[in-house]
Each structure stands twice: as structure tokens, then as C-alpha cells.
Amino acid sequence: ARAQISVTSVSLDPEVFEPYDTGTLTCEIKNSGQTSVPIDRVTVYDKDITLLSREYDTTAWIGPGESKTFTFTIRAQCGDGTYYPILSVNTRESGSIRYPVRLKVDSTTPVISIQQKPDTYTAEKKEKIVLAISNPRDNEIKNLHLTPSGEKVVLSPTDSFIGSLKSGETSEVTFEVTPTVETNLTFTLAYANGETDHTTSRALPVIFGYDKKQADPYVSNVIVKKETSGYHITGDVTNAGMENAASVVVTMTGEAEPIYPYKNYVVGTLKPDDFSSFELSFNTTGATVVPIEIKFKDDDGNQYTRTTDLDLTHAMKQDENNGSSPILIIVVILICLGGVGFYVYRKRILPGVFR
Structure with a gap:
């Protein structure tokens, strides 16, 4: 047997x-x-x-x-x-x-790797993060489910079901992240090896900083004129960033009080390296430096503000120096009258001398 x-x-x-x-x-x-x-x-x-x-x-x-x-x-x-x-x-x-x-x-676990993330983060600005989930084990794992979490952050989607991964396979997952404070994102991967459930995780710090690609509008070529009712300025606003600046509005703020006819100037959308001219009217009492404010939005609708200080001292001196002096005006008039008188004298009194 x-x-x-x-x-x-x-x-x-x-x-x-x-x-x-x-x-x-x-x-x-x-x-x-x-x-x-x-x-x-x-x-x-x-x-x-x-x-x-x-x-x-x-x-x-x-x-x-x-x-x-x-x-x-x-x-x-x-x-x-x-x-x-x-x-x-x-x-x-x-x-x-x-x-x-x-x-x-074998205690080897799936690997969560960061495929794409921003160089830095900005409060309330939506960013994209791409993760790669890989299975380095010698056997298939099942029921993979990835869940992101973090303090005061909006995540979309809130989780992602991957399913199964055979040995050596990789699956990509994309999340949109909108942080309101600096925090740590945690990506928790749940999976089953046979009948046993497991988890592994990957942390990603969210640190605020200057985004090198974001829209960066600035003013240049500003000309200031002192008028009876106040000041009138003209200039250019240029987008030096690598992303669009939408809903751009230029106005005066601080101790500068916008007045008609140009209380603010709506530029609209500035593409990268694009520029637009603007003009503003304002008045101020005693201030020698006033801020120009630029408001704009990114493609997700988040609003930002940039300010540039404008020195009025030079403008006032320029106004005083370039104004017509009464003495200079009198001299010019006398010269003109002398020239006319000499011409008449030559034609009528001494006609024979110049023939």
C-alpha cells in the first residue's frame, strides 16, 4: 500500500x-x-x-x-x-x-517611492504628487489600498485602491495636495499577503518656501507726475514667472489714497514673460514712499499679493525742476520781442542799408 x-x-x-x-x-x-x-x-x-x-x-x-x-x-x-x-x-x-x-x-515589504513632487509648497496652493507602488517580493500581494493623511491639508482623492501586484510590478498613484500649514504627509499602504493583512507607510514633509515656477509679476518703467489734484503714474507690469498670473489688478495702498480717474488698473491675465502697461491716480498727505500693490491669482484660483515701494521724493524734485520758471519765461518773451522789433526796424527804417 x-x-x-x-x-x-x-x-x-x-x-x-x-x-x-x-x-x-x-x-x-x-x-x-x-x-x-x-x-x-x-x-x-x-x-x-x-x-x-x-x-x-x-x-x-x-x-x-x-x-x-x-x-x-x-x-x-x-x-x-x-x-x-x-x-x-x-x-x-x-x-x-x-x-x-x-x-x-521574507519580511520585505512593498516600496512607496516619490515619482513627482513640487520643490516647495505654498499655503493653499494645489500641488500634484505622484507615487509609485512597487512589489519587490517573490510573490503576488493583494488588496493594496493607499491612504494619504496630514494635518490641515486637503487631499484628492482621499484614498486609492490599487488591487493586486505581482512580483516586480509597479503601479502609479496621483494625489492633489492643498496644504494650509506646514505638515507631514503620511501615505499608508495596506495590503494582504495571503490571509494576513499588513501596512507600510512613507512620510513626506510639506515645507513652505518660494516656488521658483509660480507667477511673479513686478512693476518697472514707472513715471510719476505731480498734478494739482494729486499724483499720476504710468508703468509696466511684467510676469517674470513660469506660470500664468490671472486676474491681475494694480492699485495703490498704504498711505496712498486712490483717486479718479485711475483708482485701480485691471490688467487681466499675464502669461510667462508677458507684460502690460498701467496707470494710476492717487493722493497722499506727507508720505514720501507709498506702495504699489499687485493682486493676482494662479490657475487654481488662489490669490496672491505683491507690493513695490514707490519713492515720491524724486518725482517732486523732478516736478519742481522741470516746471517753467517765471524769470525764464520773461527772458524768452523779451528775446522774441527784440527779434521782432529788429526785423521791423530793418524793413522800414533802414531799407536802403540792406539792399
């Missing part, structure tokens, strides 16, 4: 255990003889691999040419390494079969 019975296949789920994982061992026993064989006991034993399910200790007959499947629930009560639990098959008539099963235990 012993010669008639053989273990024809053994499978493990998962194929590779993590330490303290629970899984299943399934074996197939075949009777290749001409008569039925009674199987009295089938079990698995090892000091590092614990049998959680009951052993098969009720007589089971396997007919000629037939096979029978036995499934056990086991747990790897051990660390990384390769183990050989024994599958034992006892027959009533001819003793037992001892079959060593190769079982690998």
Missing part, C-alpha cells in the same frame, strides 16, 4: 510568508495502485511552523487511480529564512510518508 501512495503536489498560499503570517498548505495525495488504500492520518509539523487547523485523523479511503486533497492552516512563527515543515501521511497497513515542504519567510 505504501508504494501505491505518493504526494503529487504541494502548494502554499501565500507562496512566500512574512514573519508570523497565517496561510494555507494544500497537498494532493494519489493512489497509483490497483486497490483502495486507507489513510489514517495526515498532518504537518515543525517547531517553527505552527499548525492552526486540525490534522486529518479520520480514516479516508483513496480508490485506485484517485487523488485526494488535504488543506491545512499554518502560521510562520519565525523570522526570515527557509524552513522545511514535514507533511506526514500515515497509512493503516504500511507506515507513513514524510514529505519535507520548502517554505520561505
Whole structure:
């Protein structure tokens, strides 16, 4: 009878255990003889691999040419390494079969890597983060579910279901992040290795700083004129950034009081390296430096403000120096009158002298 019975296949789920994982061992026993064989006991034993399910200790007959499947629930009560639990098959008539099963235990976890992220973050500005989830294990893992979290941050989507990853496979996941404060983002990956659930995580700090690509409008070529009612300025506003500046509005603020006809100037959208002229009217009492304010929005609708100080001292001196002096005006008039008088004198009084 012993010669008639053989273990024809053994499978493990998962194929590779993590330490303290629970899984299943399934074996197939075949009777290749001409008569039925009674199987009295089938079990698995090892000091590092614990049998959680009951052993098969009720007589089971396997007919000629037939096979029978036995499934056990086991747990790897051990660390990384390769183990050989024994599958034992006892027959009533001819003793037992001892079959060593190769079982690998590996604590390697899936890898969460950052594929794309901003160089720096800005409060209330939406940014895109792309993650790559890779499976470096020698077996397939299932039910992968990635969840981001962070203090005072808006995340979209709030989670992502990846499904299964075979050995060596990678899947990309994209999140949109809008932080309101500096924080740490945590990406938690839940997955199943066989019947056992696991988690691993990756932290990503969110630090505010200057975004080198964001819109950067600034004013230049400013000309200030002092008028009776106040000041009138003209200039250019240029977008020196690499992103659009939308809804651009230029106005005066601080101690400068905007007045008609140009209390503010709506520029609209400035593309990168684009510029527009503007003009403003304002008045101030005693101030020698006043701020020009530029308000604009990014493509997500977040509003920003830039200010540039404008020195009025030079403008006032320029106004005084360039104004027409009364003495100079009198001199010019006298010169003109003298020239006219001389011409008349030449034509009428001394006509013969110049012929």
C-alpha cells in the first residue's frame, strides 16, 4: 500500500510568508495502485511552523487511480529564512510518508517611492504628487489600498485602491495636495499577503518656501507726475514667472489714497514673460514712499499679493525742476520781442542799408 501512495503536489498560499503570517498548505495525495488504500492520518509539523487547523485523523479511503486533497492552516512563527515543515501521511497497513515542504519567510515589504513632487509648497496652493507602488517580493500581494493623511491639508482623492501586484510590478498613484500649514504627509499602504493583512507607510514633509515656477509679476518703467489734484503714474507690469498670473489688478495702498480717474488698473491675465502697461491716480498727505500693490491669482484660483515701494521724493524734485520758471519765461518773451522789433526796424527804417 505504501508504494501505491505518493504526494503529487504541494502548494502554499501565500507562496512566500512574512514573519508570523497565517496561510494555507494544500497537498494532493494519489493512489497509483490497483486497490483502495486507507489513510489514517495526515498532518504537518515543525517547531517553527505552527499548525492552526486540525490534522486529518479520520480514516479516508483513496480508490485506485484517485487523488485526494488535504488543506491545512499554518502560521510562520519565525523570522526570515527557509524552513522545511514535514507533511506526514500515515497509512493503516504500511507506515507513513514524510514529505519535507520548502517554505520561505521574507519580511520585505512593498516600496512607496516619490515619482513627482513640487520643490516647495505654498499655503493653499494645489500641488500634484505622484507615487509609485512597487512589489519587490517573490510573490503576488493583494488588496493594496493607499491612504494619504496630514494635518490641515486637503487631499484628492482621499484614498486609492490599487488591487493586486505581482512580483516586480509597479503601479502609479496621483494625489492633489492643498496644504494650509506646514505638515507631514503620511501615505499608508495596506495590503494582504495571503490571509494576513499588513501596512507600510512613507512620510513626506510639506515645507513652505518660494516656488521658483509660480507667477511673479513686478512693476518697472514707472513715471510719476505731480498734478494739482494729486499724483499720476504710468508703468509696466511684467510676469517674470513660469506660470500664468490671472486676474491681475494694480492699485495703490498704504498711505496712498486712490483717486479718479485711475483708482485701480485691471490688467487681466499675464502669461510667462508677458507684460502690460498701467496707470494710476492717487493722493497722499506727507508720505514720501507709498506702495504699489499687485493682486493676482494662479490657475487654481488662489490669490496672491505683491507690493513695490514707490519713492515720491524724486518725482517732486523732478516736478519742481522741470516746471517753467517765471524769470525764464520773461527772458524768452523779451528775446522774441527784440527779434521782432529788429526785423521791423530793418524793413522800414533802414531799407536802403540792406539792399
